[in-house]
Amino acid sequence: MLKKVFKYDIYGNMKLFSMLYLIVGVLFIISLVLNQVNKLIPEDIQAIGLTNFVCGLSMFLMYFSCMLLVGASSLLCAVLFYKSVATNEGYLTHTLPVTKKTLVLGKSLAGLVYCFISLIIGFACAAIHTAVVFPDTFNSLLRNLKDSFYIATHSDEFTPLLVISVIIFILAFVAQVFFNINLYYCCVSFGQINNSHKIIMSIVAYIVYTMVIQFLSGLISFGFSLAISINPERLQNFQAYMDAHPDLIMLIISLVVLLFNIGFSALAIHISSKTLEKKLNLQ
Amino acid sequence: MEQLLVSNHISKHYGAKLALNDVSFQIMPGRIVGLLGPNGSGKTTLIKIINSLISPSSGEIYINGNKPGVESKKVVSYLPDKTYLNEWMTVEGLIKMYADFYENFNPERAYDLLSRLNIDPKMSLKKLSKGNQEKVQLILVMSRKADLYVLDEPIAGVDPAARDYILETIISNYDRNASILISTHLISDIENILDDALFLREGQIVLYDSTDNLRTTHQKSIDALFREVFRC
Amino acid sequence: MAWKIDQNRPIYIQLMEILESRIISGVYKSGEKLPSVRTLATEASVNPNTMQKAMSELDRKGVIHSNRTSGYFVTENLEIINTLREEASKNIIEVFFMNMSSLGFSDDEIKTRLRHYIDNYKKV
Numbered sequence: 029m030l031k032k033v034f035k036y037d038i039y040g041n042m043k044l045f046s047m048l049y050l051i052v053g054v055l056f057i058i059s060l061v062l063n064q065v066n067k068l069i070p071e072d073i074q075a076i077g078l079t080n081f082v083c084g085l086s087m088f089l090m091y092f093s094c095m096l097l098v099g100a101s102s103l104l105c106a107v108l109f110y111k112s113v114a115t116n117e118g119y120l121t122h123t124l125p126v127t128k129k130t131l132v133l134g135k136s137l138a139g140l141v142y143c144f145i146s147l148i149i150g151f152a153c154a155a156i157h158t159a160v161v162f163p164d165t166f167n168s169l170l171r172n173l174k175d176s177f178y179i180a181t182h183s184d185e186f187t188p189l190l191v192i193s194v195i196i197f198i199l200a201f202v203a204q205v206f207f208n209i210n211l212y213y214c215c216v217s218f219g220q221i222n223n224s225h226k227i228i229m230s231i232v233a234y235i236v237y238t239m240v241i242q243f244l245s246g247l248i249s250f251g252f253s254l255a256i257s258i259n260p261e262r263l264q265n266f267q268a269y270m271d272a273h274p275d276l277i278m279l280i281i282s283l284v285v286l287l288f289n290i291g292f293s294a295l296a297i298h299i300s301s302k303t304l305e306k307k308l309n310l311q
Numbered sequence: 312m313e314q315l316l317v318s319n320h321i322s323k324h325y326g327a328k329l330a331l332n333d334v335s336f337q338i339m340p341g342r343i344v345g346l347l348g349p350n351g352s353g354k355t356t357l358i359k360i361i362n363s364l365i366s367p368s369s370g371e372i373y374i375n376g377n378k379p380g381v382e383s384k385k386v387v388s389y390l391p392d393k394t395y396l397n398e399w400m401t402v403e404g405l406i407k408m409y410a411d412f413y414e415n416f417n418p419e420r421a422y423d424l425l426s427r428l429n430i431d432p433k434m435s436l437k438k439l440s441k442g443n444q445e446k447v448q449l450i451l452v453m454s455r456k457a458d459l460y461v462l463d464e465p466i467a468g469v470d471p472a473a474r475d476y477i478l479e480t481i482i483s484n485y486d487r488n489a490s491i492l493i494s495t496h497l498i499s500d501i502e503n504i505l506d507d508a509l510f511l512r513e514g515q516i517v518l519y520d521s522t523d524n525l526r527t528t529h530q531k532s533i534d535a536l537f538r539e540v541f542r543c
Numbered sequence: 544m545a546w547k548i549d550q551n552r553p554i555y556i557q558l559m560e561i562l563e564s565r566i567i568s569g570v571y572k573s574g575e576k577l578p579s580v581r582t583l584a585t586e587a588s589v590n591p592n593t594m595q596k597a598m599s600e601l602d603r604k605g606v607i608h609s610n611r612t613s614g615y616f617v618t619e620n621l622e623i624i625n626t627l628r629e630e631a632s633k634n635i636i637e638v639f640f641m642n643m644s645s646l647g648f649s650d651d652e653i654k655t656r657l658r659h660y661i662d663n664y665k666k667v
Contacts, residue, residue, distance in 0.1 A: 120395050123387075478588060503548060
C-alpha cells in the first residue's frame with residue numbers, strides 16, 4: 029500500500045512541479061542566452077544601459093526563481109498535503125483502505141523526491157549559469173568549496189573513510205530535508221484540531237515548535253557549558269581526540285545529524301498519523 | 312445473520328451545537344435504506360462518521376463488527392455529495408487507481424457502464440460536463456463489490472433522465488449480501504426502491520421502519536409522510 | 544410497459560396486482576417462465592426485495608410456482624387463473640356500479656345504458 033500511496037502522490041503533483049521546473053528552465057535558458065549575447069556586444073552600445081538592464085533583470089529572475097524553487101518546495105509540499113487532507117480531496121484520501129501512517133509516510137516520501145529534484149535543478153541552473161556567465165567567480169567559489177572540503181575531511185585521497193563520510197553526509201542532508209517535510213506535515217495535521225481555523229492552527233503549531241527548539245537548544249548549550257566548566261578536562265580530552273583524528277569530524281557530525289533527523293521524522297510521522305486518526309473533522 | 316452496520320449511541324457536537332443526539336440503529340445485509348431528513352438534520356454528519364471522516368463525540372460505529380478503519384474501508388463504498396476527485400485525472404486513470412487500491416473493484420463493470428453512457432475513458436474529468444462527472448463518480452463507487460454502499464444525495468441536482476439511470480444502476484447492482492444507505496431529500500423519486508426509511512430530525516431518529524409497513528400504517532406515501540412529520 | 548405504482552399504498556401488493564393482471568390477460572401465459580426477479584424489479588423501478596416479496600406471495604397463493612432455482616413459472620392450473628379473472632372482474636364491476644350510482648342512476652338505468660353501450664359503441 030505504501031508504494032501505491034507514494035506512486036499516486038507523485039502522479040498527482042507531477043503536473044504542478046513539472047510546470048515549475050519548466051519555468052525555471054526557461055528563465056535559465058533566456059538569461060544564459062541574453063547574458064552571453066550581451067558579452068559580444070561592443071562596449072559603446074553596452075553603455076546605453078538598456079541591454080545591461082535587460083540582462084540584469086533576466087539574471088535576477090533566474091537566480092531568484094532558483095532560490096524560490098529550492099527554498100519553497102517543501103512549503104509547497106506542505107500546502108499540497110493540506111489540500112489532500114483537509115479539503116474536498118480528503119474525501120478520497122481518507123476513504124482509501126490505508127492506515128494514516130502509511131498515508132503520511134507515502135506522501136512525505138513523495139514530497140522528498142520532489143524537494144530533492146527541485147534542489148538539484150535549482151542548484152544546477154544556478155551553478156551552470158554562474159560557470160558560463162561569470163567564470164572567474166565560479167572558479168573562486170569552486171576553490172573555496174575544495175578548501176572547505178579539505179578542512180572538513182583532512183584528506184585529499186579517496187580513502188574508504190572519505191567515501192563513507194561523503195555518503196553519510198549526503199544521507200544526513202537528505203534526512204534533514206525529509207525531517208523538514210515531516211515537520212510541516214505534522215503542523216498541518218496538528219492544525220486539524222481546531223475546526224474553524226485549521227490553517228492558523230498549523231502556523232501556530234510551527235511557531236510553537238520553533239520556540240520549543242530555541243528553548244531546548246539554549247538549555248542544551250547551557251547544560252553543556254556547565255558540564256565543561258565543572259570538568260574542563262573532558263573538553264580537553266575530546267579536543268585532543270578530534271585533533272588526532274581530524275578525518276572523523278565530518279563523519280561523526282553527519283552521523284549525529286542523520287540519526288537525529290530520522291528519529292525526529294519518525295516522531296513527526298507518528299504524531300501526524302495519530303492526530304489525523306483521532307481528530308479528523310473533514311468539512 | 313450478522314448486522315452489517317451498527318450505530319451505538321452516536322453523538323456529535325460542534326461546540327454548543329448538537330449535530331447528532333444518541334443515534335442508535337442497525338442495518339442488516341440486503342437492505343436498501345433511505346436516510347431521510349431536512350437539511351441540517353445530521354444526515355451528512357452521520358455518513359461522515361460511518362466513513363471515519365469525522366470522529367464522534369461519543370458512541371461507536373461497527374461495520375461487520377469492525378470499528379471504522381482500514382478493514383471497514385475495504386468493504387464500504389462511499390459516494391460523497393461533492394466532486395472530490397482530482398480533475399486532471401482521466402477516467403481511465405481513475406479506474407486504474409481504484410483497481411489498485413480496492414481489491415473488490417471490477418474494472419470491466421466500470422468500462423461497461425461508461426460505454427453505455429458514451430463517456431470516453433481517455434477524457435480528463437475536467438473536460439466532462441458536470442452531470443457526466445457525477446455519473447463517473449457513481450460508476451466508480453458502484454463498480455466495487457462492497458458490503459455497504461453509502462450514497463450521499465446521489466440524485467440531487469441531476470436531470471430526470473440521469474436520475475432514472477442512477478436508480479436503475481442501483482437496482483441492477485443489488486446484491487442480497489450487501490446493503491445500500493441512501494441519504495436524500497428527494498423522496499418521491501426514490502421511495503419505490505427503498506426497503507426501509509430512517510427519518511432523522513435535528514440529530515435524532517424519529518422513525519425507522521420498512522416502507523411498505525409505513526404505507527400500510529399511515530395510508531400514505533413516504534414522501535407525504537415526510538412532509539407531515541417535518542412540517543415547517 | 545410502464546408499471547403504474549401508487550406510492551400511497553404498499554408497493555408489493557400493487558406489484559402482485561400488476562403481475563396478476565398480466566397473467567389474466569395472457570401476457571404471461573399459463574406454464575410460461577416469468578422474467579427473473581431482478582429483471583422485473585429493474586423494469587418496474589422497484590427494490591428487488593419488494594418484487595421478491597410480491598412473487599413469494601403469488602407463489603403462496605398458487606398463482607405462480609418456483610421451480611427450484613430456475614425461477615418462477617405461471618401456474619398450469621387454469622382454474623386458478625379463471626378464479627383470478629373472476630375476482631378482478633368483480634372488483635371492476637363493483638367500482639363501475641359505485642361510480643354510476645354516485646352519478647344518480649338507478650340499477651335499471653345502469654343496465655339499459657350498459658346494454659346500449661355494448662350494442663352501439665363498443666369497439667371490437
